[in-house]
Amino acid sequence: MIAQKILRPALLNPFSGNVRMARITIGIADMKVSADPADILTTYCLGSCIGLALYDPVARVGGILHYMLPSDSINPLKGEKNPYMFGSTGIPRLFKACYQLGAEKKRLIIKVAGGGQVLDESGMFNIGKRNYAFLRKILWKNNVMIEAENIGGTMNRTMYLRLSDGQVKVKVSREEMVVL
Amino acid sequence: MKHMDDILASIHDIPPFPQVVVKAMEIISNPNYLVNDLLGVIRLDQSITANILKLCNSAYFGLPRKVSSLKEAVVYLGTVQLRQVLLASGVKDIYDRPDKGYSYFDGELWQHAIACALMAQILFRHLRLPLEENSIFTAALLHDVGKVVLSTYVSREFADIERLVKEENLPFHDAERQVLGFDHAEMGGRLAELWEFPEIISVAIRFHHQPEKAPKPHRLLSELIALSDSLVLMLGCGTSVDGLSYTMPHSLVDKLKLKKNDIEILMLKFQEEMSNAREMIEIRDV
Numbered sequence: 001m002i003a004q005k006i007l008r009p010a011l012l013n014p015f016s017g018n019v020r021m022a023r024i025t026i027g028i029a030d031m032k033v034s035a036d037p038a039d040i041l042t043t044y045c046l047g048s049c050i051g052l053a054l055y056d057p058v059a060r061v062g063g064i065l066h067y068m069l070p071s072d073s074i075n076p077l078k079g080e081k082n083p084y085m086f087g088s089t090g091i092p093r094l095f096k097a098c099y100q101l102g103a104e105k106k107r108l109i110i111k112v113a114g115g116g117q118v119l120d121e122s123g124m125f126n127i128g129k130r131n132y133a134f135l136r137k138i139l140w141k142n143n144v145m146i147e148a149e150n151i152g153g154t155m156n157r158t159m160y161l162r163l164s165d166g167q168v169k170v171k172v173s174r175e176e177m178v179v180l
Numbered sequence: 181m182k183h184m185d186d187i188l189a190s191i192h193d194i195p196p197f198p199q200v201v202v203k204a205m206e207i208i209s210n211p212n213y214l215v216n217d218l219l220g221v222i223r224l225d226q227s228i229t230a231n232i233l234k235l236c237n238s239a240y241f242g243l244p245r246k247v248s249s250l251k252e253a254v255v256y257l258g259t260v261q262l263r264q265v266l267l268a269s270g271v272k273d274i275y276d277r278p279d280k281g282y283s284y285f286d287g288e289l290w291q292h293a294i295a296c297a298l299m300a301q302i303l304f305r306h307l308r309l310p311l312e313e314n315s316i317f318t319a320a321l322l323h324d325v326g327k328v329v330l331s332t333y334v335s336r337e338f339a340d341i342e343r344l345v346k347e348e349n350l351p352f353h354d355a356e357r358q359v360l361g362f363d364h365a366e367m368g369g370r371l372a373e374l375w376e377f378p379e380i381i382s383v384a385i386r387f388h389h390q391p392e393k394a395p396k397p398h399r400l401l402s403e404l405i406a407l408s409d410s411l412v413l414m415l416g417c418g419t420s421v422d423g424l425s426y427t428m429p430h431s432l433v434d435k436l437k438l439k440k441n442d443i444e445i446l447m448l449k450f451q452e453e454m455s456n457a458r459e460m461i462e463i464r465d466v
Contacts, residue, residue, distance in 0.1 A: 027455070028415060028416065028451060028454075028455075029451055029455070044416070045415070045416030045417065046416055047413060047414045047415055047416035047417075047424055048414040048415070048416075048424070049415070049416060068415065068447065068448070068451060069444050069447065069448070074441050074444050074445060074448075075445060075448060078448055078452075085448065085451065116423065116424050117414065117424060118410050118413060118414060118424045118425075118426055118427070118428045119351055119424075119425065119426060119427045119428060120427070120428035120430075122428075122430065124428070124430070124433065124440060124443070125410070125414065125428045125443065127414060127443075127444070127447075128414070153423075154423050154424040154425040154426075155423045155424070156413075156416055156420075156423045156424060173420075173421055173422075173423040175421065
């Protein structure tokens with residue numbers, strides 16, 4: 001029995017399923033924004049991290065932040081060096097970067113994926129949960145709401161944002177593709 | 181239910197440990213070995229040679245400058261590091277076999293293994309654990325090797341395993357045991373025995389999802405590999421259909437009285453080193 005090599009879905013367009021295309025990838029502790037309708041922003045490996053996608057349907061501008069931990073208070077120097085490691089330093093930067101491309105706060109559509117965790121009753125390793133709670137808090141303070149989300153559980157996820165119309169898809173643990 | 185040894189017996193091509201690596205290890209075990217003898221053996225295998233060069237330039241080994249030829253690599257690395265590079269280059273070939281059950285993409289299981297080795301190294305240094313660095317590296321690298329075999333030979337049972345995980349919220353390794361009678365950790369431990377790795381290695385692999393059950397003399401290494409594995413999974417490095425469906429191993433955390441902050445700081449440290457190494461170990465963001 002010889003197993004076939006699995007074609008990495010990265011080579012396929014997650015929205016149309018067949019057209020091969022280039023993508024813009026956001027790594028762990030990373031952020032990217034775009035105003036090019038041909039772009040698809042993708043972030044892989046969302047375990048306990050959070051993928052935050054913003055999109056302005058009028059300006060057709062959007063971005064994704066992939067942060068690891070809630071707050072840079074555990075090590076502000078690291079937050080200065082790479083602000084995208086933390087929600088506290090990364091989230092405001094994602095909003096600002098979108099504004100710079102012409103997005104407006106009142107039009108921004110916010111979608112979230114990630115925040116999973118390993119099975120742990122003690123709560124010691126609930127980084128996913130805390131990452132998400134931090135996001136809710138900061139958004140609430142700033143008077144903006146999450147439009148759709150796919151979070152929690154023991155799943156790992158990949159998140160895609162299509163710049164042409166703002167559609168967000170989430171691939172959950174290699175199987176289902178969910179439209180947010 | 182298949183018995184683990186039946187599966188092993190029915191497999192005609194249990195991934196053999198690459199002979200070039202075994203031979204090279206033998207050569208360097210002689211303190212007066214000749215570099216040319218070693219090079220002659222390694223060069224027989226192009227893929228091992230390519231792996232060695234990539235690994236030399238990875239964050240794990242952290243050499244101060246880029247190494248571009250095999251000879252340079254051999255001369256530049258100390259014996260301990262050379263042993264590790266050789267081992268890793270052999271393990272890479274095993275992990276890169278095609279896979280069905282777990283749905284890993286090309287090279288992903290290998291990336292998880294090397295990420296786990298890096299995390300284990302960071303924990304070992306920061307927590308000053310009384311362990312031997314070589315064993316840590318070997319065990320971390322090989323901990324999921326059982327998945328390579330399971331993936332191909334029990335691919336049909338995978339649907340049942342996944343269903344148990346989803347519907348009954350069982351940890352993945354428990355579901356494997358319920359369906360197969362053993363889990364990938366046990367299978368990996370058995371492979372390590374077949375390949376004649378020391379007992380501490382096979383024990384650490386076998387108990388990496390239940391380190392509290394590991395026999396005492398080797399328990400600490402099992403605990404370290406278990407914790408490194410979980411942290412790396414949380415960071416999304418090399419998760420697949422099994423996702424994060426594993427029980428968090430608490431024994432080492434409790435023993436060392438680690439706090440949430442300690443864990444987060446270790447994760448940051450890991451991420452920093454990993455991002456330096458990204459292109460070298462072929463973490464392909466694509």
